[in-house]
Amino acid sequence: MLLKGRNLVKSEDFSVEEIDQILSLSQNIIENPSKYSRVCEGKLLATLFYEPSTRTRLSFESAMCRLGGSVVGFSEPNSSSVSKGESLGDTIRTVSCYADAIVMRHPVAGSAEEATKYTEVPFINAGDGGNQHPTQTLTDLLTIKSLKGSLENHTIGLCGDLKNGRTVHSLVKSMSRYKGIKFIFISPDELKMPKYIKDAIQEQGHAYYETDNLDEVLGSLDILYMTRVQRERFENQEQYEKLKNYYILNKSKMQNARKDMLVMHPLPRVNEIDVDVDDDKRAVYFKQAKYGMFVRMALIMKLLGIKEVQNDLEEVAID
Numbered sequence: 001m002l003l004k005g006r007n008l009v010k011s012e013d014f015s016v017e018e019i020d021q022i023l024s025l026s027q028n029i030i031e032n033p034s035k036y037s038r039v040c041e042g043k044l045l046a047t048l049f050y051e052p053s054t055r056t057r058l059s060f061e062s063a064m065c066r067l068g069g070s071v072v073g074f075s076e077p078n079s080s081s082v083s084k085g086e087s088l089g090d091t092i093r094t095v096s097c098y099a100d101a102i103v104m105r106h107p108v109a110g111s112a113e114e115a116t117k118y119t120e121v122p123f124i125n126a127g128d129g130g131n132q133h134p135t136q137t138l139t140d141l142l143t144i145k146s147l148k149g150s151l152e153n154h155t156i157g158l159c160g161d162l163k164n165g166r167t168v169h170s171l172v173k174s175m176s177r178y179k180g181i182k183f184i185f186i187s188p189d190e191l192k193m194p195k196y197i198k199d200a201i202q203e204q205g206h207a208y209y210e211t212d213n214l215d216e217v218l219g220s221l222d223i224l225y226m227t228r229v230q231r232e233r234f235e236n237q238e239q240y241e242k243l244k245n246y247y248i249l250n251k252s253k254m255q256n257a258r259k260d261m262l263v264m265h266p267l268p269r270v271n272e273i274d275v276d277v278d279d280d281k282r283a284v285y286f287k288q289a290k291y292g293m294f295v296r297m298a299l300i301m302k303l304l305g306i307k308e309v310q311n312d313l314e315e316v317a318i319d
Ligand code: NCD
Pocket: 055, 056, 127, 133, 136, 166, 167, 227, 228, 266, 267, 268
């Protein structure tokens, strides 16, 4: 199927082959950024952020600007007609009249799916409540592929708030489509990976192991994916206070990890990774943020049907 004109709501919306196309275009852009600096001239991306964001919004906006396109949108819903009571459907219909693609983050799980009923242009979910965050997953896949060489045969530990963290939901669903992946879910009892995600990976024939003890499994991991305890998803703030510092990865714990283990984190970090880990070459979370911009450049190009630049003189259609 063509990627041109499609929506991205959940990480399974694109096939493994389609994801491969996006990752390889991202790698091409990383190698030749200047060749892509005008391919989206005249195109407009709308970023509608109903929830706070640093990396996702700014990496999308940087991505579009670095492709030569332009950006409109809001980062604060109170500055839009949402504050006058406008429905999500009416907002999306209206923005569809102006922009060539829409990126939306919203606090309600399922709102991205809902928005696709109204959009006339490619729609990208930038996080819907505790549900999914598929472009963070593209970021994570590009990071793993670039730094580990392959998306197959890894033991990946996901640690922290696995109940409310949308990044880990999308990542696990996506990684479960590759061969030889072992999942280790590391969380306190209160923040365990939801059953529907565990069922989905079992259906793909993968085993998983659950524990609340990071030290017990750290030495067996190829990748450690840390997450923050999602304060905004807690109804009971006392429970958040009790759980927020459950895991703190620091330099001394890192001595027990493999020499080539990657420490990833979608960011923002709170206390779960001590700053004394930042200088460790295995800590790749800021690199990961940079990969996020390149993969979003590739995603925008694909959904808009922009041709891949082959060399200085010639352009070849990729879809
Ligand atoms: C994540 C998110 O918004 O879900 N951040 C991001 O997009 N990189 C992770 C988080 O907020 O913990």
